[in-house]
Amino acid sequence: MLGSITVLVICQLAGEAIVRLFNLPLPGPVAGMVVLFLGLMIRGRIPKSLDRVTRGILGNLGLLFVPASVGVMVQTDILAAEAVPITVAVLVSTLLTMVISGVTMQLLDRQARKDKP
Amino acid sequence: MSFEPRAAWDAVASSPMFGLALTLLVYQGAIWLFERCGRRPLVNPVLVTMVVIIAILSVTGIAYQTYFDSAKMVHLLLGPATVALAVPLYRQLPSLIRSWPAVLATALIGSAVALISVVASARILGASPAVQLSLAPKSVTTPIAMGISERIGGIPSLTAVLVVLTGVAGAIFGSWVLDRARVRSPSARGLAFGISAHAIGTTRAFQEGETQGAYAGLAIGLAGIVTAILTPLLIGWLTTI
Numbered sequence: 001m002l003g004s005i006t007v008l009v010i011c012q013l014a015g016e017a018i019v020r021l022f023n024l025p026l027p028g029p030v031a032g033m034v035v036l037f038l039g040l041m042i043r044g045r046i047p048k049s050l051d052r053v054t055r056g057i058l059g060n061l062g063l064l065f066v067p068a069s070v071g072v073m074v075q076t077d078i079l080a081a082e083a084v085p086i087t088v089a090v091l092v093s094t095l096l097t098m099v100i101s102g103v104t105m106q107l108l109d110r111q112a113r114k115d116k117p
Numbered sequence: 118m119s120f121e122p123r124a125a126w127d128a129v130a131s132s133p134m135f136g137l138a139l140t141l142l143v144y145q146g147a148i149w150l151f152e153r154c155g156r157r158p159l160v161n162p163v164l165v166t167m168v169v170i171i172a173i174l175s176v177t178g179i180a181y182q183t184y185f186d187s188a189k190m191v192h193l194l195l196g197p198a199t200v201a202l203a204v205p206l207y208r209q210l211p212s213l214i215r216s217w218p219a220v221l222a223t224a225l226i227g228s229a230v231a232l233i234s235v236v237a238s239a240r241i242l243g244a245s246p247a248v249q250l251s252l253a254p255k256s257v258t259t260p261i262a263m264g265i266s267e268r269i270g271g272i273p274s275l276t277a278v279l280v281v282l283t284g285v286a287g288a289i290f291g292s293w294v295l296d297r298a299r300v301r302s303p304s305a306r307g308l309a310f311g312i313s314a315h316a317i318g319t320t321r322a323f324q325e326g327e328t329q330g331a332y333a334g335l336a337i338g339l340a341g342i343v344t345a346i347l348t349p350l351l352i353g354w355l356t357t358i
Contacts, residue, residue: 026346027261036203071185085248089244090282101226
């Protein structure tokens with residue numbers, strides 16, 4: 001377990017370094033994700049303990065958003081002043097993106113169409 | 118020896134473990150409630166936890182910064198969690214090899230729609246430039262969105278809040294709106310959740326099914342990369358046109 005956590009953290013640091021080194025327009029953790037993905041391709045399989053640790057983390061993703069979300073309480077001025085544009089823009093854009101993405105994938109991917117339940 | 122409830126409370130509230138304990142406790146309570154309510158999307162655990170913790174902090178008079186500093190451990194895990202998305206991505210490699218052109222095109226189109234539609238509608242409705250910029254990366258996961266927001270001149274802490282609101286909106290209305298649009302394929306539904314509502318949407322996608330969840334997880338990473346590249350390129354044009 002410790003080994004897998006170390007792998008995740010080292011990949012993130014490698015990502016941060018790569019982003020700086022090549023001046024990429026990417027956040028460090030995303031580059032770190034690419035590093036781990038390439039590592040798995042080279043390794044050819046997912047080590048058992050890494051599989052367990054990532055399932056644990058990804059199964060509780062919502063929890064990780066909590067500290068930032070409570071930040072609503074210090075943003076009340078700006079959120080209240082622009083409540084209508086923010087609410088409408090978030091709702092319209094999120095649902096529009098949801099529909100267009102779903103429809104696009106269903107149209108483009110023949111396999112996805114066959115997967116119809 | 119004397120009885121000092123006030124001193125005891127101060128010790129708890131000022132402990133560097135306070136925020137961590139509060140976050141873990143309330144979140145598990147919210148998960149319990151969510152299960153008890155038959156996993157109704159409206160009882161979203163992140164939303165419930167946020168509301169309860171804000172109420173507790175307001176009543177006890179504890180400042181957000183004090184809470185955040187002691188809950189930072191949880192927040193910092195977002196980085197390794199983003200890295201961890203490589204694993205479900207790799208697990209889908211066989212189906213990804215088969216359908217990668219469609220997946221990639223969907224991630225590109227979906228992320229572009231997310232970015233353009235949110236900035237355009239916020240502008241039309243009269244949002245301030247700072248809010249428009251902070252909204253731009255709202256559909257991607259927090260560490261990526263905050264990074265983008267900072268780069269383009271938004272307010273990263275506001276972006277963090279808007280990202281959560283987006284995720285909660287997607288998790289609450291996603292299944293309904295996809296049914297309405299007759300999107301039935303599990304992989305298409307999964308991608309839709311991940312592209313539009315990142316990790317919080319992905320949690321919802323996993324509740325629909327394993328395939329939906331895997332594709333949503335894959336989409337978080339793809340949409341994150343695409344949005345990180347697209348936003349700095351398009352934002353100048355979007356906010357001045």
